[in-house]
Amino acid sequence: MRLCELRQKEIINTCTCKSLGCPVDFEFDCKTGxxxxxxxxxxxxxxxxxxxxxxxxxxxxxxxxxxxxxILVELKEEHCCRKGHSF
Structure with a gap:
C-alpha cells in the first residue's frame, strides 16, 4: 500500500466510535525507514x-x-493531541 492510499482513508477511534479525519502527513524513523x-x-x-x-x-x-x-485506531485522544508549536 502506498502512503497516498493511506491519506484517503478515514480514521475511526474504536474507543469513542468517533471519526478523527484523514491523515495528512506521517512521521518516520530515518534509521529504519x-x-x-x-x-x-x-x-x-x-x-x-x-x-x-x-x-x-x-x-x-x-x-x-x-x-x-x-483505518481503525484505539487510543485516548487527549494523549495524542498536539497544539501548535507547544511540544
Whole structure:
C-alpha cells in the first residue's frame, strides 16, 4: 500500500466510535525507514492553509486494522493531541 492510499482513508477511534479525519502527513524513523505515527488535523481545522494548528499524532502501534476505506485506531485522544508549536 502506498502512503497516498493511506491519506484517503478515514480514521475511526474504536474507543469513542468517533471519526478523527484523514491523515495528512506521517512521521518516520530515518534509521529504519518505518512509519512511527500519522498526523491528522483536528476536524474543522485547516492546518495546510493557516499554519500549524491543533493536530492528532497517532502512534503507528495504535492502529488496530487498515481496511478498504477506513483505518481503525484505539487510543485516548487527549494523549495524542498536539497544539501548535507547544511540544
Amino acid at each position: 518505518k512509519i512511527q505515527s500519522m498526523i491528522v488535523p483536528i476536524p474543522g481545522k485547516f492546518c495546510c492553509f493557516w499554519g500549524k494548528e491543533n493536530e492528532y499524532i497517532i502512534p503507528w502501534n495504535c492502529i488496530v486494522q487498515i481496511g478498504d476505506d477506513i
